[in-house]
Amino acid sequence: MGYDTERFVGYVNEGLLCCICRDVLEDPLQAPCEHAFCASCIHGWLVHHNSCPEDRQPLDLPILRPLYRYMKNDLNRLQLHCKNREYGCEMVCSLESIDRHECECDYSRIPCSNSDCPVQVERRNLNSHLAVCEYRSRECAHGCGYAILNADDAQHNCVAELRTELELLRSEMIYRMEEAKHEMESRLDSQRRHMVQKESILQKEIEELKSQMSTVMSDMHTLMASERQHRQELEQAELEKQELLELVKCLQKDYRFIRDGSKKAAIIPPLTRLELKQNQGRPWL
Structure with a gap:
């Protein structure tokens, strides 16, 4: 619905x-055929129709557009009375600013801010009404700190109210403690499962390390035995080398003796170690 024409000052195009x-x-929209409508009016019309209400040309919501700028400017410049004129407001505003004024108008009727109060009063009289409103609350005069309504004065009991609040606080504390307990138990269970899993992994790693250590020790013993054998072979080879050197020296001496002391032209070939052993103790010819 639009603005009532009776509210406007002067002629309206x-x-x-x-x-x-x-x-x-009000909140105007325009059809391609240039007919203009209030937004709420045309939305309601198009629920049951699909044509312009003036010339019956096809019309749908997506093709509606804002009002032409010059028409919008003319609309905003119109002067009209406040809707609270019947209550005493004499303000005349442009259409562009009327909503802002009416939201702050002292003659606007607004509901009482006290809960459950059904009374509506003019904005300018709100404070006076709140001072005498039977639904207004006030702090208990006995010092319990509760806000009470006048109608509840006879039923208010400070001790009972404080006990009720204490029970509520106690219940809330117990609930929070239970929540904290469950949360801690959940965390401990999670940590326990993690530790068990970690222990299992470490145990497997330890077993693997033991197996590797056993293999290394076995290889080390094998290497040490092989080294001892090689050392013995080297020592035996060294003994044989010494014996061969001694044999060579003996043969060289015998050869020089034969060469210097014998008149035979033939040279006796050196004896082998076996022949030398066989000829030990025999006189030379």
Whole structure:
């Protein structure tokens, strides 16, 4: 619905009236055929129709557009009375600023801010009403700190109220402690499972290390035995080398003796170690 034409001061152009409600346009939209409507009016119309209400041309929501700028400017410049004129407000504003004024108008009727109070009062009289409102609350005069309504004065009991609050606090504390306990137990279970899993992994690693150590020790013993054998073979080879050197020296001496002391032209070939052993103790010919 648009703005009532009776509220406006002076003449209102026919082009600024809604084609459906015939009031001054509110949140205007325009069809391609240039007919203008209040947004709420045309939305309601298109629920049951698919054509312009003026010329019956096809019309749908997506093709509606904002009002032309010059028409929007003319609309905003219109002067009208506040809707609270009947309550005493004499303000006349432009259409562009009327909503802002009416939201702050002292003559606007607003509900009482006390809960459960059904009374609506003018904004300018709100404080006076709150001072005498039977639904207003006030702090208990006995010092318990509770806000009470006048109607509840006879039923208010400071001790009972404090006991109730104490029970509520106790229940809330117990609930929070239970929550904290469950959370800690959950964390401990999670940590326990993690430690068990970690212990299992470490145990497997230890067993693997033991197996590797056993293999290394076995290889080490094998290497040490092989080294001892090689050392013995080297020692035996060294003994044989010494014996061969001694044999060579003996043969060289015998050869020099034969060469210097014998008149035979033939040279006796050196004896082998076996022949030398066989000829030991025999006189030379």
